[in-house]
Amino acid sequence: MARLILGLCLSLWLAGAQAGEWSLQTLMAQLAEVKQSRVDFDEERRISLLGVPLRSSGELLYIAPDYLKKIVHKGGQGSYEIDGERLRIEEDQGGEREVTLDAQPALQAFVASFRATLAGDLATLQRYYRVTFDGEAKAWVLTLVPRDKAMARVIREVEIRGKGIHLQQVTTLEQGGDSTVLTIRGDSAP
Numbered sequence: 001m002a003r004l005i006l007g008l009c010l011s012l013w014l015a016g017a018q019a020g021e022w023s024l025q026t027l028m029a030q031l032a033e034v035k036q037s038r039v040d041f042d043e044e045r046r047i048s049l050l051g052v053p054l055r056s057s058g059e060l061l062y063i064a065p066d067y068l069k070k071i072v073h074k075g076g077q078g079s080y081e082i083d084g085e086r087l088r089i090e091e092d093q094g095g096e097r098e099v100t101l102d103a104q105p106a107l108q109a110f111v112a113s114f115r116a117t118l119a120g121d122l123a124t125l126q127r128y129y130r131v132t133f134d135g136e137a138k139a140w141v142l143t144l145v146p147r148d149k150a151m152a153r154v155i156r157e158v159e160i161r162g163k164g165i166h167l168q169q170v171t172t173l174e175q176g177g178d179s180t181v182l183t184i185r186g187d188s189a190p
Helices: 002-019 024-032 105-119 122-128
Strands: 036-046 054-063 067-074 078-083 086-091 096-100 129-136 139-146 155-163 166-174 179-185
Touching: 024 105, 024 122, 024 129, 024 139, 067 105, 105 122, 105 129, 105 139, 105 155, 105 166, 122 129, 122 139
Parallel strands: none
Antiparallel strands: 036 054, 036 179, 054 067, 067 078, 078 086, 086 096, 129 139, 139 155, 155 166, 166 179
């Protein structure tokens, strides 16, 4: 009888250990293995001064470790391309601007929330954010609260939801009550 109870306890402990294997470190290690992804997105931006949300859709392209491009097809045309420390914005009227992220620390921290997550770069996330993680492989939430004071005056938190290595939703909550919800359609990895 003692062996049966000991065996049952050991089985339950092993099952619990296996279920608990999914962690922030596991997620980051698996995301670091993804070298490229292309997905479609829908975005809803709520601005407190407007009565209706602004909606757009398009596609996102990520190439490890630091290339990210957002191409808007509906709800405005244009693209945002981040390559290393350079952000290039192509506007729907044909205009183009370029910004160096090094010169914009708050923007650099905001960009890090996406790029460092996609790259599985926990050290960079922790440099810019207080990071909390909850969930398991089938449903997880990564919450990022800015450390940088300039960014914290604008962004309250960024919440990233996913399943396995697939990001499903990125919600950005601003201090003034505005918010943006980016919903990713399809898998965020090839």
